[in-house]
Amino acid sequence: MSAVEYTTPAPAPTAGPTSLRRFTAADAADFAAIHHDPLNVKWAGADASMTAERAAALIAGPVATGWDDGTLLRFAIVEGPGDGRIIGTLSLRDVRHTRDGGSAAVGIKLLAAGRGRGSATRAVGLACDYALGVLGLSVLHWHTTVGNHASRALAERCGFRLAAEIPGHGHVDGHLAGGWVLVREAAAPELELRPEVPRLTDGTVLLRALQDSDAEQLVANCSNPGAIRWTTVPLGYTREHAVHFINTITPEGWRSGATLTFAVADPDTDGLLGTVDLQCKNPGTAAVGINFGEQARGTGAAEKAVRLLAGYAFDQLNLSFLYWSAMVPNWGSRKLAWKLGFTLEGQVRGMFNDRGTPADRWILTLADTDPRTPQASWDGPAAPTR
Numbered sequence: 001m002s003a004v005e006y007t008t009p010a011p012a013p014t015a016g017p018t019s020l021r022r023f024t025a026a027d028a029a030d031f032a033a034i035h036h037d038p039l040n041v042k043w044a045g046a047d048a049s050m051t052a053e054r055a056a057a058l059i060a061g062p063v064a065t066g067w068d069d070g071t072l073l074r075f076a077i078v079e080g081p082g083d084g085r086i087i088g089t090l091s092l093r094d095v096r097h098t099r100d101g102g103s104a105a106v107g108i109k110l111l112a113a114g115r116g117r118g119s120a121t122r123a124v125g126l127a128c129d130y131a132l133g134v135l136g137l138s139v140l141h142w143h144t145t146v147g148n149h150a151s152r153a154l155a156e157r158c159g160f161r162l163a164a165e166i167p168g169h170g171h172v173d174g175h176l177a178g179g180w181v182l183v184r185e186a187a188a189p190e191l192e193l194r195p196e197v198p199r200l201t202d203g204t205v206l207l208r209a210l211q212d213s214d215a216e217q218l219v220a221n222c223s224n225p226g227a228i229r230w231t232t233v234p235l236g237y238t239r240e241h242a243v244h245f246i247n248t249i250t251p252e253g254w255r256s257g258a259t260l261t262f263a264v265a266d267p268d269t270d271g272l273l274g275t276v277d278l279q280c281k282n283p284g285t286a287a288v289g290i291n292f293g294e295q296a297r298g299t300g301a302a303e304k305a306v307r308l309l310a311g312y313a314f315d316q317l318n319l320s321f322l323y324w325s326a327m328v329p330n331w332g333s334r335k336l337a338w339k340l341g342f343t344l345e346g347q348v349r350g351m352f353n354d355r356g357t358p359a360d361r362w363i364l365t366l367a368d369t370d371p372r373t374p375q376a377s378w379d380g381p382a383a384p385t386r
Helices: 025-036 038-044 052-069 119-134 149-157 212-223 225-230 239-256 301-316 331-339
Strands: 018-022 073-079 085-098 101-110 139-145 161-172 175-185 206-208 259-265 272-279 285-292 321-327 343-354 357-367
Touching: 018 119, 025 038, 025 052, 025 073, 025 085, 025 101, 038 101, 052 073, 073 101, 073 119, 085 119, 101 119, 101 149, 119 139, 119 149, 139 149, 139 161, 149 161, 149 175, 149 301, 206 301, 212 225, 212 239, 212 272, 212 285, 239 259, 259 285, 259 301, 272 301, 285 301, 301 321, 301 331, 321 331, 321 343, 331 357
Parallel strands: 101 139, 285 321
Antiparallel strands: 018 073, 073 085, 085 101, 139 175, 161 175, 206 259, 259 272, 272 285, 321 357, 343 357
């Protein structure tokens, strides 16, 4: 029987702003930077001492050889229009072809700029389509260390299922640890990339997906004089506005990774109190949005909800900074940010669009390493108004 010959097609798949391509010599500095990322060092065994010179040698040597023999296909993950910028690397390792398909292991390392924007989900989806479709493989494996919940959640979003937990199959900070092995098969149903909104609670408030039953309260919240005065909700807010927001705008925000909106609910009654969101316009950062109904103000629900949101942003999405902005003089919003540990960075004249009229904007920031308690004495009015 003659040997089966395979060639590795040169790919450049794209999904929205995310694309995959082969590394080139010009990418050496980015390749090295990926290995310096602390999370990649901790969970993926990345070499923190990697230099651009060594990276260039790897790209010209083992990386190129892996493509030539088809056993290790390492992609650059690129984000943005045109040539974009590299935000990580994704590999198909141990590629084995058989007459009835074959297998490979999927691995990914991201820079901080690539986290929290949906880029990883799009990149893994592209790689799986390439492996199962173009290469004709039948089984893909995902290896991660027990405790790396972000990696496991990413795999499960992309159609992988847990197959085994193996002692000593993982590593964390250079030490052996248990490992999770997840599997995706070509015969699995076509993956529908629908947004999956996590449920977060501290026992007193619940962050969840918006649902049709929230429409009536959402109309009331967005018709409140405080919301009209200090936010950009549409004037004359109707049930049609609410239904469109719940069923179209919010799911699309989760699907694209641009705006991640949560309903804030009473965990006992599931009644809507308000909404909070992360507006992810720039890599590694997000702006916080918030709108609560009159009945929830003064109860502490907003503070508790944003604490949950910040924990999700920093601990699950691995963001580095959160921004908070408020139109001057919304002292209620500024004091809430102050309670949560945000630092006032400045007041920018005319930066806020107050329904067609320029208004001043306060800008506050919170880093993932900052305490989530006031960083200075309160310098506003004793009883701030909204």
